[in-house]
Amino acid sequence: MSKIYIKDLKNYVGQEVTLSGWLYNKRSSGKLRFLILRDGSGYLQCVVFKNNVSEEVFELSDKLSQESSFTVTGTVKDEQRGSGGVELDVKSIELISAAHDYPITPKEHGIEFLLDRRHLWLRSSRQVAIMKVRHRIIKAVRDFFDDRDFTLMDAPILTPSACEGTSTLFETEYFDLGKAYLTQSGQLYAEAGALALGKVYTFGPTFRAEKSKTRRHLTEFWMVEPEVAFNNLDDDMDLAEEFLEYIVQTVLKDCKEELKTLERDITKLETVKRPLPRISYDEAVEILRKNGIDFEWGNDLGGTDETIISNQFDRPVMVHRYPSEVKAFYMKRDPENPKVALAVDVLAPEGYGEIIGGSQREDNLDLLLERIEKHNLRQEDFDWYLDLRRFGSVPHAGFGLGIERTVGWICGLEHVRETIPFPRMIYRNTP
Ligand code: 4AD
Ligand code: MG
Numbered sequence: 001m002s003k004i005y006i007k008d009l010k011n012y013v014g015q016e017v018t019l020s021g022w023l024y025n026k027r028s029s030g031k032l033r034f035l036i037l038r039d040g041s042g043y044l045q046c047v048v049f050k051n052n053v054s055e056e057v058f059e060l061s062d063k064l065s066q067e068s069s070f071t072v073t074g075t076v077k078d079e080q081r082g083s084g085g086v087e088l089d090v091k092s093i094e095l096i097s098a099a100h101d102y103p104i105t106p107k108e109h110g111i112e113f114l115l116d117r118r119h120l121w122l123r124s125s126r127q128v129a130i131m132k133v134r135h136r137i138i139k140a141v142r143d144f145f146d147d148r149d150f151t152l153m154d155a156p157i158l159t160p161s162a163c164e165g166t167s168t169l170f171e172t173e174y175f176d177l178g179k180a181y182l183t184q185s186g187q188l189y190a191e192a193g194a195l196a197l198g199k200v201y202t203f204g205p206t207f208r209a210e211k212s213k214t215r216r217h218l219t220e221f222w223m224v225e226p227e228v229a230f231n232n233l234d235d236d237m238d239l240a241e242e243f244l245e246y247i248v249q250t251v252l253k254d255c256k257e258e259l260k261t262l263e264r265d266i267t268k269l270e271t272v273k274r275p276l277p278r279i280s281y282d283e284a285v286e287i288l289r290k291n292g293i294d295f296e297w298g299n300d301l302g303g304t305d306e307t308i309i310s311n312q313f314d315r316p317v318m319v320h321r322y323p324s325e326v327k328a329f330y331m332k333r334d335p336e337n338p339k340v341a342l343a344v345d346v347l348a349p350e351g352y353g354e355i356i357g358g359s360q361r362e363d364n365l366d367l368l369l370e371r372i373e374k375h376n377l378r379q380e381d382f383d384w385y386l387d388l389r390r391f392g393s394v395p396h397a398g399f400g401l402g403i404e405r406t407v408g409w410i411c412g413l414e415h416v417r418e419t420i421p422f423p424r425m426i427y428r429n430t431p
Pocket of ligand 2: 345354356357
């Protein structure tokens with residue numbers, strides 16, 4: 001017999017069912033015990049009435065402690081006030097395993113206390129909601145590209161060189177071959193893929209030995225990176241805005257309950273529709289200066305700068321053509337103004353900062369060689385990558401979207417540490 005889950009109980013009104021799960025909460029009133037069962041799919045109020053059950057079952061329902069696992073049998077009843085519109089009239093209960101002194105009680109706990117117990121904290125309703133939204137976002141990401149004839153191409157995690165600057169590399173010994181590095185980005189491999197398959201995306205964990213302790217930085221995070229042959233910067237921005245609209249509108253449609261649990265103000269998400277505003281870095285600098293920031297042209301935008309800029313808009317804003325000096329070696333310089341790179345960062349609203357970084361790639365062999373030298377990178381490390389410019393080079397562009405920052409923004413969270421099951425940060429690598 002197939003198992004029955006709480007989320008499907010609307011289809012079983014009037015019927016007797018058996019479910020298994022954990023005790024989330026309970027209260028009592030006279031001869032009644034109200035047990036809140038959670039099974040991962042939802043929450044169910046199980047009503048135990050003393051006159052309807054055996055003495056043992058009533059005693060058990062009295063003793064059942066938070067997070068104890070049990071199986072319950074009863075009749076499903078319509079109950080508009082219950083979550084999911086139903087409740088269970090209990091006939092019997094069977095204990096699976098008692099939990100003693102579960103450390104995470106309904107009272108408030110400090111963040112370090114919770115992070116130390118992340119393996120248990122994940123059971124709380126807020127964390128469950130976040131994980132469901134994360135899952136829906138990841139599925140939307142894959143659906144979006146799969147439906148548009150992109151091929152998923154996995155990039156290696158152990159790599160021989162840096163992609164996003166040498167200051168954030170995690171290194172490890174690699175047998176007799178010297179050092180290997182945990183990948184910062186699958187992009188260089190995605191470029192090889194784009195020249196083989198036209199439209200590809202990589203999707204996997206990426207690593208940055210970030211010394212920054214901010215609410216936006218993890219040392220291990222997931223990134224999706226599309227790369228398209230024959231796309232220029234404008235095409236890249238078209239793809240990015242269509243992609244963001246799709247993700248946000250899909251979550252709004254499919255995660256209503258979760259967003260409610262998270263008390264997310266969804267009016268702030270409903271506006272995420274094309275076209276997204278596009279401003280140049282120069283225009284961004286203007287905005288900063290108008291807001292009293294003494295900003296020097298040529299600097300990278302900091303977190304506070306990004307917040308000021310994004311606060312001007314009710315949806316994500318695309319900032320393009322950054323000074324090439326502050327951007328990665330592979331970005332193509334604007335032929336009309338070589339001081340700037342054909343780069344784009346997408347800044348999320350409400351101060352969530354950069355969620356997408358992308359660019360048109362330098363497709364000219366000599367210019368790319370020049371950039372590699374300028375960035376003090378070793379040419380031999382990139383010899384395979386340079387082959388992509390030696391053999392049928394074409395214009396191409398792509399971007400990377402950080403999953404955790406996207407989850408944080410859509411869920412309206414304070415910090416990215418809650419957006420991933422087991423966060424890795426500069427001061428934390430457990431549990
Ligand atoms: O802007 P980044 O560094 O771009 C790249 O890695 C390019 N190779 C992408 C490409 O063009 N294919 O990173 C892209 C995104 C950022 O916008 C941000 O969302 C996320 O990855 N990100 C981080 N998320 C959490 N913690 C960190 N330390 C992050 N660093 C980047
Ligand atoms: Mg970036």
